[in-house]
Amino acid sequence: MRVTKRRCPLSDSTTAVQTSVHEDVHRPELLHHFANPEQQRDSASLGMWIFLATEVMFFGGLFCAYLIYRIWYYADFAAASKSINAALGGTNTAVLICSSLTVVLAIWAAEQSRRALMLAMLALTMFFGLCFLGIKGVEYHDKFVEHHVPGPTFSFEHEQIPGHPGQYANPQHAEIFFALYFIMTGLHALHMIVGLGIFTWLFVMAWKGRFTPEYHTPLEIGGLYWHFVDIIWIYLFPLLYLIDRHP
Amino acid sequence: MATTTIAPAERENYLNKEYGLGSWLLTTDHKRIALLYLISITFFFFIGGFFALLIRLELLTPAGDLVQADTYNKLFTQHGQVMVFFFLIPSIPAVLGNFLVPMMIGAKDLAFPRINLLSWYLYIIGGALMIHAMLTGGVDTGWTFYTPFSTAFSNTKVIEAGLAIFIAGFSSILTGLNFIVTIHRMRAPGMTWSRLPLFIWAHYATSIIQILGTPVIAITLVLVVAERALHLGIFDPKLGGDPLLFQHLFWFYSHPAVYIMILPSMGVVSEIIACFARKRIFGYTFVAISSLSIAVFGFLVWAHHMFVAGISVYAALVFSLLSYSVAVPSAVKVFNWTATLYKGSIHYDAPMLYAFGFLGLFTIGGLTGLFLACLGVDMHVHDTYFVIAHFHYIMVGGALMGYLGGMHFWWPKISGKLYPEGWARLAALIVFIGFNLTFFPQFILGYLGMPRRYYQYPGEFQVLNVLSTAGATVLGVGYLLPMIYFLWSMRYGKPAPDNPWNAAGLEWQTQSPPTTFNFEKEPVVTWEAYNYDEIDAGHKEEVPVVG
Amino acid sequence: MAGNVDALFIFLVIISGLMTLLIFTAVIYFAARYRHQRGVPAEQIEGSTPLEITWSIIPLAVFMVIFAWGAVVYFKSRTPPRDATEVYVVAKQWMWKMEHAEGQREINELHVPVGRDVKLIMTSQDVIHSFFVPAFRMKQDVLPGRYTVAWFRATQPGTYHLFCSQYCGTQHSGMIGSIVVMEPAQYEAWMSGGSTGPLSATGEKLFAELGCSTCHRTDTQGRGPNLQGVFGKPVLLQDGRTVTADENYIRESILDPGAKIVNGFKPVMPTFQGLVSEEQLNALVAYVKSLSPAAQSATKTANAAPQGSGTQVQ
């Protein structure tokens, strides 16, 4: 998402349109084709919400596939899900929730003109984001070592189905679970990486003092994205990690 | 209102403001980006058209004698993929929509000009990948990518084509996003929702589909690519998957995608009919609402592509019933356009001829849709040439006719030049005749049972196939003509006045071609859409309509 | 069946023909009558809500008639009669393999008697195909990994096209065959030659060879359920659900035995995935069916939605 507020290259070369009725409120971050800052901020915010709607449908296709196979192959999914480290997944959920808090605090700090706090909160957000990816990496490593990565080396032989002693999961069906697990968490991690990129840029902007109590739309827009990625994880956690955890 | 002064050539406008490749490739001006799209989609149109011509030539005889079976399979696959994803979906929204949406609502640009440029680059990257896939082996899965053929059996460039369409999809999403935000946020003072041209309503509805439908095909293609590359089992029954799940996800987008193609065309036709009948569109509100309801209901009907695919009969009943919900707003539109003609003052300029063509072809295309939504008949005509004929009537007869009509209507505004009216009328006629000759026989072929995607066929189908091929050559000429005289007019055409048609709409109140920021002064709208009575009343001595 | 579809088709042609005529006439008449004339301005008409409602409701009513009629025709064509002759169809790139219940095998040809209901139990070895006989107005996709069902009754002797109508690769258009409809007497003569014995007998032999009979015994001592009379009946599963033992259930139980354990039995059966071909699978299914003479065809529930009764090969 483009959230920049800098001028487009063409805007300063024009003579024809400098007759804007709102010229009195012209500010450097106001793009030439917007009449006033409110219009610009509202457009940016609306744009991000619509982009998030797109993202919901993007993950929606995956949820649809997940739902069907989970019902078809419930026992196999339960067995496969049990092999993932739920404590790590839970920790990651908490980490993301904390990062969401630091995002809103950063925006609050920007509104209060507390630049140091804003920078600290942005840094903390990125730190949590990196923690999340690190923990995710540990999880992926475990799965790799256990040969649970779909592909030629995949193996899920003689794994008990929870609650049915003596019954073993069908490895093919478990492989579908792991395929969905890796695609869903992988795409989520990709969104995290994009989010980290956005926040790095926001941090630089904040460092340069671009954000004021009046103007910090990029922070708000970036924050919306970050919270959305958090929400996706809030669903992924129970769906992938907690299918059947009773002893 | 409409100024009649002829634009002096030296007036500054978006075309002559800056020169050089850089000023085009790095532009954020929605009008220049529209032209970039115009050039690129025309390029893809002629690639797709070339494939179509080869297909028709192969089908001239029952035996497979012109090309190999594999080549033929690649031809129809790539014809479909290029035409659907690289021509029809971006056609009206990305060219005319891009050019006109900001102008019609009185904005200086789209809300996110740089995202607009980005979406063109995404389109180009996707297109380049598609061409690379075609040059290095091609794709033979059918444009529908049905699994498990595409994931486990085809030996062609499925992954590349899938990624190409994935990337082009994001271009489409960003265009839709830009339009929605622009229409919500950038309207000029006084431009209320009830004063919006129907073109804008149509693009708004289209954008809804683009942002909510396209991501689903994106993720579906990701799954296909992943499954093919890593041998996952999500759609492969051998590994526990369900091939019908692919079809569900695919059609969840690809059915509404039809409305991405046709809705903007309906918007164009509303503008043209209003202008050349010199009337406000009959039942403005209903036409506007029917656009939205087509967009919404379009999402509820996808499994009517799967009636014989092995879905549950009960689901088939539900989807058949829901399919008729789309037919009602489509019918309402046709009735309203017809009623608009009543007591009008009708001019027969080239754009209007295209609009008439659209009306006729869309009516036939829409009505044959009833056959396919009807369970009992679909069992017979599904996957036959009946389906081919039906969707070509909608997508070529409907969408492309609307696109050409729109190009003729707004060409004076876009280029600042007038095209030769006589040639344009002739082209409209040729397209209409060629189209019907090409595709009407295919309805009969389908009813007789000729399946689609056959490169050789039993001899009894030959006569109708010859007719169809003959029509295709006529159609080809009809499509070449506009390209030639549009290009010609850019150099030799007479300069266009600002409002050659005396049309309503903000886009006609600025100069032709417009300046970079469209309006000298931010317009304030104080009139309703299609105020042709006021326009014509203000011009008793009538400005002759060009032509 | 062809007659039903054609009647509906003709009805649709008439409806849409009238509609086209109406619109074309109106457009052409208005275009000519109200062509631009100097000094005659267009009359501005805002619209008319009653008119809008009228031309929404009337088409909707017509659509509902079309829908209902279409649904009836469709439902009928998806419900094979109980006493239909059964033919197993295996599709592969790029040929059709047919097996009659009596044991005759054919490739790209299917001989059937005139006037008898024929039920096709179809599956694919590779990609999706579609069994399309234009003369019978009948089409059903043939999917890998499960059975889909279709039926027809030929009324005229003759040879009819069989097309594959779902794109399936290089020789898609070469995957055509013919349905040969014969007079009953001729058919009997044709049937008497070239059989290796009924399909169910092949299945019975296979049943013994694969060792199925050691567990699925006809008494109550077996480690697997007794299969006598099971076909077409509801089966109570371990998890409390009930399924109908139709072709797809038998198929699934052979290929993925752990998926639906019968109540009171242990999940001890090994999978036969990869060990039996589609043809052998058909024979086994035919054999299990033959153990339930009372219910040669599936029960009413299964019949109502046979083409959907899918199972996946694991």
Added chain:
Amino acid sequence: MSVHATSSPLKTYFAVWVTLLIGTLLTYEVAKIDLGVFNSAVALTIACIKALLVALFFMHLRHASEKLLKVIVISTLFFLFILLSLSMADYATRGGGGHASLLLPHITALIRS
């Protein structure tokens, strides 16, 4: 729609944060108790509540003075629901004994019990 003027006070942020953490812990612990089919129901309910909290307070949906954003959220969820429910309509009613059928066996089981 003025976002910055309507930011929630810090107290709300921290309250939401604590609730979210408790919700996570609760999901994790409840999953260990055997509730049958209700395990999924509970987990998803908690997830929905958490998502709602994030959207309402962190994403300021609650204070969005404009209805448009809420309309967008609701209609997106509606189309997601359409995708899931109408595809389920097929999977749930494929009859017979294969495991492609989801709903019919459950219904028969319900009728029997």
